[in-house]
Amino acid sequence: MATKVHMEALSPTMEEGRLVKWTKREGEAVKTGDTLAEVETDKAVMELVARADGQLIKVMVAEGTTVPVGNVVAYIGAPGEKVDGDAAPAPAAPKPSAVSPQPPVAPTPASPAPVAALADATRVKASPLAKRIAKDTGVDLARLQGSGPGGRVVKRDLEGAQAAAPAPAQGVPRTADRTPRTGAPYDDVPLTQIRKTIAKRLAASLGPIPHFFLTTEVDMERAAEARDALNKQLGDQGKVSFNDIVIKAVATALTKHRACNAWFQEDHIRYWNEVHIGMAVAVEDGLITPVIRDADRKSLTEIGTEARELAQRARNRRLKPEEYTGASFSVSNLGMFDIDQFTAVINPPEAGIVAVGSIVAKPVAEGGQVVVRRRLRLTMSCDHRVIDGATGAQFLKTLKQMLENPLAMLL
């Protein structure tokens, strides 16, 4: 019996896909894992692969057709095998057989889906006492196994769990709080009452995410010198761009300001111990933010190579879902469009984004003299539910220091 090929959910949010191109033709032999077609999803062009061996005996949809997830797009079977009528088969309820594909499974993103975490977090069953202790100690009740009736989290369940969580009072980690990389990738800290109130009030005043913006001007002379020197040394072996330096600086500064490296999760804040920088890339009909993972631990050339490769694939819509989800913070650079300064919109659930303008040579006062300097304007958009003015400003100050003295990144 022929195996049905379904339109699969190739991204977490995909509901339908446009069959761009069949890479196998009717009558061609296929093996499990072979690419059958290219499918354009809401985010990227993805590959639809064979889940059975045999011959592509029937193609059900023409190139360019948009097909809901779950519908049959083709059949794989023995040569000459007939499929259930040659009429369009009913899309509903494909009967699973031993060799038939399982219901479409989306590739698992590297990071947990924020939506799922949210749903769980709002349904935590806990005693009033457990809630108070959790609020005070910063333990995420959603992550605990409740031992009370019906899985209710009670005081006993919190004993021992407390030490693992960071104290919530430290809004701004001190320099010494360099994030360790051995433990959990992030820590979920429930919203304190004041945090909740701030969140509610600010959200009511300015859209779903209460943005505020901080701008600073950075002297790029030393960064430019460093870049020139590095590129001279690298020669043919690569190239370091200002964008790479900014990404590296942002990632390094985030390790010193963990309060900005966070997700807002409705009833808690997720403070990331890892730094994953989303890099806004303009594509033909929109924008996508591929992620440079662990950017704080990568060298400038690694960041540069990866950034260019991701940007290229983003423009060709060839990114995999795990390559554009899970950023902890983002950078948007419109410097190449001669934009002096702009404000970027936060990519939720991230709490911040830095907008990078173009480097402009301009007269500035220095030691009583007017001199010409290459200057760069950075504007940070902050989610006020997570980041307060001073918190953002301190991060931005560190970022500015790192760019003005690139050696500071080594500290």
Next chain:
Amino acid sequence: MANTFDVVILGGGPAGYVAAIRAAQLGMTVAVVEREKLGGVCVNIGCIPTKALLHSAYIANLLKESKDFGIEVGSVKTDYGVAMKRSRRVSEQNSKGVEFLMKKHKVTVVKGSGVLQPGKKVKVGGDVYEAKKAVVIATGSRVKGIPQIGLEINKTTVISSDEALLMEKIPASLGIVGAGAVGMEFADIFNAFGVKVTLIEALPRILPLEDAEASDAVGKSYRKRGIEVIAGAKVTKATPAKDKVTLDVEAGGEKKSIAVDAVLMAAGRAVNTENIGLAECGIQVTDRGFIKVDKNLQTSAAGYYAIGDVAGPPMLAHKGSREGMFVAEVLAGQKPHAIKYDNVPSVTYCHPEVASIGLSEDQCKERKLDYVAGKFPFSANGRARGTGETEGFVKILRDKKYGEILGAHIVGGHASEIIHELAVARENEYTVEEIELAIHAHPTMSEAVAEAALDSLGRVIHI
């Protein structure tokens, strides 16, 4: 085989018979072996008849003051024999009630003394009852004397509650050794019936397990009624004669001799673990004599469980009943809610009543807990003033940081009923704020609970 059941329970007291009902509810076949009357000590010679007598005492005391309420009854005559007979009828009714419940749940009741045998069997006389799932030991406890100092229970001049509950005629004077719940309740009863009562407690205060303020409040009330209370007192020697007992007592460095017509022993209970075949089945006991159990109440021998007094303190009927339900659910393959032994309410039904749950203030201090005591006296409670029950207070010990109810202590009318609001709160881990947020009807004694909660938050309204 007719004598095979899913569960065989040795003992039909409040632990055993409740285990039987719960097991039957869960579809198991059950046999209960009981050598005396169903309901055990609690129903027959404990909780229930004493409550009947305490109510007689309450009425006697009330009538002495009834003139204040506009009711004159002339001189009040009391007759313990009549009160005792009424208490027997109450016990009888309750025991019959348990019999009915056994029938209703098709539990087989075997009359006789059971002895455990290996292979999950219980031998009663010539018959052997075999359990497919488990044997549950619920043999309870009894009053113990102190023979070392001459206070062996002889049932005439040195008596236990068993005899006190069946007396036709009461002595003119009575020494009570032990001022725990039992001693306190009998002191209350006999005082009301005109007996000259001397209450002797070895520990520094009466009701030694209760909060010190509770002990003080009740002590004051007792002394006012003419009960002689000697705490921190050691009975060094007792000399029982034909119709009197001389007690040599040492208290506060002073020695004195007290002559009483009879002595009531209320200084602890011994568990009934002798001659029931524990050793033969490999069932171990602790150094204090209780049967060793794991968290599922299983003994050291697989298939044998122990509940109630024999399984360890607190030796209270309601603790045993809860263990009975727990064991039945374990045997049915369920995972019952773990029993919180620090959340068993403790009640003494003397007047004024004393009820408590959780830690005392001294225990909070010993554990160096950061707590706040919220207190509200019944003298400031409208309902209490109306009924003339202004003695006592509600005290809530609140954890300063999280508002946890560390302990609660009530002295006063209906304290035994009022405490359950706090039992529910503690079981569900409500904090003082949840107590306070619940609207309490006015005027009620329970308002004092809300006020004590408010007081612990520094927001008391009515004082």
